[in-house]
Amino acid sequence: MISAAVLLSGCLGGGDGGVASPLAASIRYTTGGVPHIKADSFAGAGYGYGYAFAKENLCLYAEELVTLRGERAQYFGMANGYLGQFGTTFGNVDSDFFYRLLLTADQVAKTKAAASTQVQGLLSGFAAGYNRYLRDTPAAQLPAACAGKPWLRPMTESDAYLRVLQAAITASSLGFIGEIGSAQPPTASKSAKVATAAPVAATSAAYESSPIGQALSKIREHEVGSNGYGLGSDVTDNGRGLLLANPHFPWWGVLRLNQLHLTVANENYDVNGATLLGVPLPLIGFNSKLAWTHTLSTDNRFTLRYLALDPASPTRYIKDGQSVAMTAVPLTINGTAADGSVVPITRTLYTTEYGPMLMDSSFTWSTSAAFAIQDANLSNYKLMDQLLLNGKADSVDSLRQASATYMALPWVNTVAADSAGQTLFANYSVAANVSDAQLLGGCVPGASVGAPFDALLASTGVVVLSGTTAACDWRGAVPAADRPWVKRSDYVLNTNDSHWWPSLDTFLTGFRKIIATGPNAEGQLQNNRTQTGHAQVQDRLAGTDGLAGKRFNLANLQQVLVKTRFLRAERWLPDFTTACLASTNASAAARDACTVLQDWDKTHGMSSQGAILFQELYLALGELNAQSWWAVPFDPANPMTTPRGAANTAAALAQLETLVASTQFDTPQKRRTRPQDVQILVRADGNIAVPGGAKTFYNWNGQKTEVAPGNFIYTADPLTQAGAAGNSYIQFVTWDSAGPVAEGLLTYGQSSNPASPFYSDQTRKYAAGQWNKLPYTEAQIKADAGYSVVDIAE
Template sequence: MKKRQLKATVWRLSPLCALMSSAVLLSACGGGDTDPTRPETPAVASFAAEIRYTSYGVPHIKADDFKGAGYGYGYAFANDHICLFAQEVLTLRGERSRYFGDVDAKGVPITYLGQFGDFTPNLASDFFYKALMTPAQATALKAGAGPEIRELVTGFVAGYNRFLRDKGANGLPSDCKGAVWVKPLSEDEAYFRFSQAAMAGSSLQFIAAIGGAQPPLVKPAGAAPVLSARALKSKATQFAVLNSPLVRNTHWLQEHVIGSNGYGLGKGVTQSGAGMVLGNPHFPWWGALRLHQLHLTVAGKYDVMGATLLGSVVPLIGFNKDVAWTHTFSTDNRFTLHQLKLDPTDATRYVMDGVSKPMTQSKLTVQALQADGSVKTIERTMYATEFGPMVNDGATFAWGSSTAYAIRDANYSNYKLLDQALLNGKASSAETLQTALATYNAMPWVNTMAADKNGKALYANYSVAANVSDAQLGACVNSPTGQFLLATRGLVLMDGSKSSCQWTGAIPSAQRPFVLRDDYIVNANDSHWFPSEQTRLSGYPKIIATGPDAEGMVQGERTRTGHVQVLDRVAGSDGLTGKGFTLANLQQVYQKSRFFKAEMWLDEFLAATCAGGAPSAKDSKGNTVDLSKACGVLSIWKKTEGLVDPGSLLFRKLYELSGELKEASYWRVAYDPADPIKTPRGFNTSNTKAAMLLADAVQWFAEQKMPLEEVNARRQVIVRDSAPISIPGGRYTFNNVRGNLNAGLYGDPVYGNSYMQFVTFDANGPVAEGLLTYSQSTHMLSANFSDQTKLYSDIYLKGAKWPKLPFSEAEIKADPAYRTMSISE
């Protein structure tokens, strides 16, 4: 196809604005004879890129310099996500209330679906972002970035704004056509997006608690008591603490709900002797934590294909000609909470080492669209301490007259995130990738798994962790509440009345865990302790892995499955032909969707529970429930979460009701750190709770009017292009999908498997296959809105092939959907 040169056109407001007469629309459109939203065309033409598209709308950007690469990607990215990202930028600006309102006509706060599935009030969000995304933060982010990142950002912003000029307000997708909140992107806002991404595993969990943190209006007659050790022995008190809004908001991270799997397979376990990588992040299918496929090539300097978070300018997960890598969420504590002792005469002063100190005060204003169309100005003073901003959840972490709480976030000052990602992409081996990771030590919240063409595999955790020493953890987590949260959730609540409990920066790279091996490494969101059967990494700073995630603790379902899948493949005992991995049988191993805890427990449970001709059990309400059919369904279940495996949904419900079989009382053989794969195992026949929970599961199926033998294909369903699509995977298993349960359907909003890559190497370079489960574009009328999603389902239901990820020039140009365009200005 002949290349076409695009010419810049002026982007103007929709003519709809000229016809709007209501107060709300007039206030949104503004007045005057100039267009304040029109991007300026640069005075000097300095950007040029070629965008080559392959199947499923994947852009391969080719440029002579980093500015050009950013420019081409900014244009291609906007083409896929302009509406979603424009709204995210609006969020970063603290302007959601201005365009969408703060409360409805009944005074109920207006919320939006946050990055981790929480519904966040617009007003609290606006104050959160105005407080944190300041000009000083933008200056620090720019100053911290290297020259190549600065060039990429400059180019990305120019390319994004070029797309706006070319399309005009009326040329935008239907999702945001004519919307006045779609504005040009500034460089400050691009950097704010990086800071937001860095804090996804920390401060973003507490937007409402930070954005709404205000001192008590009236001094209470009596100070709220600090919980005592005796009080915390009460189950009711423990429940209240764990269900405090602030603690509850961390369950996505602390319980590994948002997770990932990653394999680095070395020459000892692959048939070819070359390395192999499975990349399998489990992330939301909505919002700014979506991933986007891309390939950036800067002549002679950089050539990486993979996926990145929306608004990031380089691949975060991917491969080059020599090495492939992926990431999983790490266990590091990136933030700490601090319990402040307040000055009894003023709740905006705190006592440090016996001295009363004033909190920093910042007066901020937010514009809020009202139900009658008017715009209201809301002023709020935001408070901060030397630890960081105040938090207030109105419950366990309420701001009272004697006690209040602040948060310190190591990733707020992480200015090297994108430089780190760029440097990772320049690695030429697993060894040099480890060196790159140690250079900046700036991966914000992830482990890294990798393998190279020579068959070396790497596990490394150079994630940012709060620079808290073991001595500080021992001395400063000194309240009963803090000790309870550390033990049960791994959350760190420190004494804020002592300067000795202050910290800055992150745990240095010299104290970070890594291992290079010739056989394999795996991580599935448990700690660094157990990356391969032959490796134990221990003795590292405790802040990296606290509480249930500490070194030597029981391993999760996905971690155990990850190990046993490799060991069975190497032994040839998994039912596939031969021994060792090929790209094809790695995909088969993954698609099998084993439920390993079921393999370790279910047969013995059924033998004990289903004996006799008419097995039954009382449910939790005291009703006698016939278990005959449930026993029959589970006895023939393959212990896999396949799309058409009867029994998978029934066991899933039992597993959910049991708390994922985490209690030791369910198991015949207790957990042994010397055997973290095969323990715990077996059913403890003295446990009567499990039978009751199976009865509860049977009753739940009856309430849902769902047969006990129902299969995932009919229940894990989303609708795209007005047609249902069955989504593979299990809620708790290595092959992962989680969806909102409504009327017996596990559907939108969905999170789980996202960017899937299977990568190895031959004499010509990388051999890669994979896809983006939710497809490239968020625009409903795009050809790439659901094409990969349908293929993803067909791979499991119809035996369709995983698509190739074309990397070389020959592969790109040979792609059946190849097309190219050049842009410059």
């Protein structure tokens, strides 16, 4: 423990935060490099966190600021691109035009005007703290990735607001950077993306497989998701609440999470938790009486708009018999060519009353029809005040009231538990304010115009509304009174399915269809993690999970999580392997594979032979979502016990034959590959085998890469330019008579700088199944083995 404080520039105290300047903070570091910021104002808290954040993430965030400003083509080349937040690569030029079109000075002004004085101070302080670190750090001590680079520049207050605006549209417009940034009318471009045929010529399947369709599926199909448990007094050892926060987010880029603890005593704010890079308030966390987490919700935060164009011009559309002009937005960016020259690039993009135009190979902009996107979160100006208010809540009741105040949580459900033993599930997320009459009536184009969008809605949940009449218009978001929630004293959970089934005997029904459409609608098949989550609670309360007792506590909740159980395998594989081993048509390799799967323990444990083989078979079978794979199909009246048993075993065996003929599984040894053999994170100080399964409750999804002929691993950078996603920030929180008792970690560490001691320290703990204490009280913070203090002021 290091108790001496480092005092920087006029700071008035020895690490107690008792400073008079509005830009003053005490940064107390604990194990893992986690900063606990203590200040007398939110401006000071933002200042302290901005400094601590820049210390560990300077280059990563400096690059993101280039993205936000629409300057990537200038600094990183007009021919290059980058890996976006959902794993899609975007070109720098298209990205720059996207950001210049949507994240404007006007949007910044509106966000600032809507913000409280506390939030304004927080964001200006954050920028000042970031700049303080940049200003005070000698060039020789800056990280190699950005030292001396022309794009490493001070952060402005406007940049801070741009990041908040970007965060709000993460699960909506941000999925379509290329499709919005490149959208051009057919008369203005000869791009290969532009088709002259009407878009209705495409089939529903073509729309699903198009770039926009793929982006929609990434947003809607849990590729970025989370688990959350709120366990109440009826099921815990101590009669208090117990929370698991387990977001599954990318390990790269701006969706990385970062730990922080902000204490502003004068404002009754004291929250420890984690946030997205550049968002200077905890999104997930805990205070003295309440703990909460978030999971990606099923809400349709946006709708696509089908526009019937005026035959006289592809930049005009017909609405209620009148021709309406789109708004032309001429934009110019700078781009660096291969020879190093910087050239201006001009493009005119178009917006409508609904929002910007977008297009791809199926959602085309023809001479007769085109598409716009209407995003409710583009006018979400209260996100930061929502986070601030949530952090001040002291019970699940007050948290629900806080969430309903602004309705500004942009894309998440809330799962919470409090010290009194109550739990909450609430979906107070933003959803497009579309009525059931609009969604189920004539507003979804279908046979009337020869379009497949009604079929697309049923099969995928994607909402395309007609822009041809004001009767199909919507404004704002679904109000709090129409949102689903439940408070319980046993438990609640969510794993990115809809609100429908938050606890074993609770079903929330009758809510607006726009909240959960298509496969995510009420009463539909739940994902593997949802059923696993309920089964884990059932087995714990029955005492049949192999652990002592019949209630939850912090330690056994950790054990339940890391078991990495695969419930669908438990329910489907026995019948399949029996049929496989009895088949006279199965090859010797397939029979060997079935023996491996029969003997497998049905978990994605690191030493489990069969886990990788089943993971690939599961993906090949469409994650067993089709009812035809099951002997007893899903029954919404019995969601816990259905589906079960295997059907169509011959078709499944054919898929297995394909797998065992591939170079990944063409030997007995390869078929017995364990997760610890192939889930690899490359680090200079030694590679790390990463726990978790791609489709299991305890989740890690590395990118499959063939590193040598027939040698596959599941990894992340630097072996591949694709990223990994899954377990990120994990927290377990309960209470005793003295206050919160919390453990957890950030799986990829606090720092994105490979030279930092906090780059992979927590990853090694995660791999070893260890957890950090998450200190909250002054005594806990000062007693931490990693304690040190830096006081700053200006």
